Amino acid sequence: MKQLGEEIFTWFKESRQNNPVYYDKDYALWFGATGTWHVFRNEDVRYVFSNHQIFSSEYMPKVQDNYLDKAMSSNDPPFHRKLRLLVSQAFTPKAMMDLQPWIEEYVDQLLDQVITDSGKMEFVRDIAVPIPMQVIARMLGVPNKDHAMFKDWSFKIVKQPTNEAEAKEFIEAQQAMGEYFREVIKERTEKPENDIISQLIQVELDGQKLTEDELLGFCVVLLLAGNETTTNWLSSTILTLAENPDIQERLAKNPDDISLLLEEVLRLRSPAQYQTRKAKQDVVLGGQTIKKGDLVAAWQASANRDESVFPNADQVDLDRKNMDHVAFGHGIHFCLGAPLARVEASVTIKKLLERIKNIRLQSEDIELNQSTVTYSIKELPIRFDRV
Template identity: 40%
Template structure:
């Protein structure tokens, strides 16, 4: 049986007058609702989310490219942002440092330059043989069984092994890494997260802090060829990362390099199963794998939206957003905008849509994009080629929130 994250089977989402990310069916198929909003209310006010919701490609890209919008969601004047501020104060070391994800220039510029020195596309390219080794090892174990769980057997272990090795985490600790990552990710629902889940998240952060503090101390005393040593050594204009910034960056890389890639592999394979002509085309023409992954990122990308907060009055498409308002850009809706892509609801692995929004845009364009692409290309390409009779056993997989 091939499943996505553990959860329940769902019918496609019912289109409602207000955008509700928690409506029945949204996990399985949110695109009908996205399409309705894009066609009838592209700058939509969701009272549930206390946010403006954007669904057109050009509007979304305009916001992402405009530095008058802040990535620090705690700046928003909403109850959700107030809860985020309160939660951050309880996260110990995480509350003492900014990350690239939630900071603005000049802090963002400094952090990104420092982290980029230890996280280059060339370094990712050098990882390709090791990624292939991991995929081969995992598939050798499951291939003899005749059937396997793509998520559990491949999409879960691959990214956590890769990011753990990059950071320099010993093999015996990788299972703890995955548990910590899943526990922290479960807290990202903000006001919709149960108190016991938030408490588990705080405990996981504390355990991660203790764990990384020990590794950071070891690397300061005896550097190695790993990412943590690189973060410690990174220097730009006489500036280095603080201890808290190194820790926060490790957490960001752990979660961003784990959860999203797992989901990308899962949703991509499901899309190929549901479009067998495209899977067969990829099998017959393996050189299309790069184009195929770009199209799968557009068609079924793992990150559906991201928030911004205007720092001043900003006009987009005739609408003026006010300081402190939350603006939620639905990347996945923009990626299926017919004003930007021809036949956007169709999966076409020859399209090669390199301008998709799956990794965002502007100064916050995903730093880990080369790694995500490499892992997806190798995992999906190997699966399709190695198992020519690969088929989906359950037409409706089980979905779980992230």
Template identity: 40%
Template sequence: MTSTERGTRLADQSADAGAMLAWFRRMRESEPVSHDEEAGVRHVFRHADVERILSDPGTFSSDFSSLMPAQEDVDRFLRGNLLRKDPPQHRKLRTLVSKAFTPGRVARLAPRIASVVDDLLDARAGQDEFELVADLAYPLPVTVIAELLGIPTVDRPMFGRWADALVAPESQTSFIPNEERTRSMAIVMREMNAYCLELIRHRRARPQDDLTSELVAAEVDGQRLDDEEIIGFVGLLLLAGHITTSALLTNVVTCLVEQPEAATALRADPGGLALAVEEVLRFRTPLAPSMRVTRSDVRIGDHTVPAGRIVLAWLASANRDERVFADPDRFDIRRTPNAHLSFGHGIHFCLGAPLARLEVRTAVAKMLGRWSDIAVGPGAEYHDARGIVGARRLPLHVRWV
């Protein structure tokens, strides 16, 4: 009996994270590689298989251009988008971008991140109601990314509008955009591309102390990024740099509300926050799937997948694999080792991971220091768990210290 006949197709799954986890558990045992004929994809659920897919760009490509309807604005955005490039183009882009987006630059942001968190918490000081996304989880990473890139404060509300349009529910369940979806994406990308290009050209003419200026100047072996390659990376930072960080921060708070003893332990020992954030990344994986397309016929488990087929590697399932994690459905803030795949693996390991970790650790430490009690109030809204796991809106009741 096929997975379709058993009703385990992705399209039949609830957007609820709990239903998805139950589906993952069943599929890891009964059908770890599943052919979903209606959706036109192969689902992959076990850690070893997912890690293999992420580690082998020669077989599992990140370039979907041959499967998507051609569209100038979308193509322009993807030109410098590291997530959608294979070697050797990926190597060139990542090497040049890494010259500007260094660990040292990220580390120097720590005082400013702490200051932004303090300002956002001060704005609601003493109030017993706090909407985590609007009041902290969205403005924190947006402010940091915007300042890093040198984007004016008044322009930052555009990020949310662009993100809402490009990370719409239908984009999380239809894997390759059709012509209608591509046209709607193109409208947003045209505006975003034009904004980024104007910023880049301005910095090329008048460099400043910001990441955009450093991307313009970055050079390795005589090679530099051209304006349109920088558009893709700046656009990627604007979107990915805040969506997943915002989701992760809501997931940390959700886990600590559900496990108050963990919150108590972290108040007593803030040094445990680093491990705790890694456990949240595993336990409530912000980006549930990672998608690839096969370059050639390939064997995954008991399945032969032909060339040119979409493979959906479920990070959120791999992170609960019983073969790798002891008692995987238990939230353990001291779990070590923790071989989660939430930031990817191999050449596409998330370049922004150190920044996301720093922002979230800083925010959680300050929340725990200021709030003696946290509870989720009514009206919480969540992303579609088939794409992003996290809250779109998370009202909290808090007690200030």
């Protein structure tokens, strides 16, 4: 059977072999810029991620109301370090683990609603979208009534713009999010609640606090980084299970292996497919000279399928020796939310497989959303039997 996203995987493979680093003047990057170097091999992608002195994360256009521009993911040290240290005071692995009981309860309630005798569901809509949304919204203290609005904003921001109107939507969605959070920050400054925004208003490093714009940048990045990616991870996991009944059987007998499957899905269908950087100086990579100021797309989705690191890279293999993928990035920007994403995904898949089995697709006609920055399944109608 043809793999979903086959074209892009073939492009990765051919490029790794024949053209591992090349410039594409027409390539539209996710935030609207055109023209980039593509980097495909594992070794080179890791090199880009590890050398932030050469490959800067300050690539966002400096326009007003682009809050991502002030987020930690779009900044280099020393500013990045200051933001990451400040935010890490509230966003600790322990704080994320402490959310686990709440996540378990929420997932149980959701499954009660969506697992019905019809033996059918649309997985993206019914499970993969609501779970990360609820978790982030709870962290940020966003009420239920505003969730649909947030989903719409985050989708517009990560969607690949194909024309000027869509490029405008990218900025407009951020402005709308910015205005929303400005209000929330004002409210929490006056009356702190038990949420991460209230904590972030308080944190200090060397007598310095986060400014309002820095806080806004963090809220926007949390919604994007934590929402679309985790949705895509969950959907890709179910697609992989539907394609591999033998793995379903194995997991039914050995639920502890769910974590192995989840890591393999991150490797094979990396939810974030590439990261952008900007060269701070001329640099030679893969025999090509990247000039100071050029943009670079480091394709972690390709690095994760590099045969020189992962034998039989295109195969799902829960027993592979090396699972050291770069789906959560590498180096100083390594995903801050990885422990939370792992809790969300393992709780969801474990609880789901306790209740349903024999997961199969309702139709072979599955499509990806229009985006290359994410591997994002549009709809995933499945059938299942109850356990």
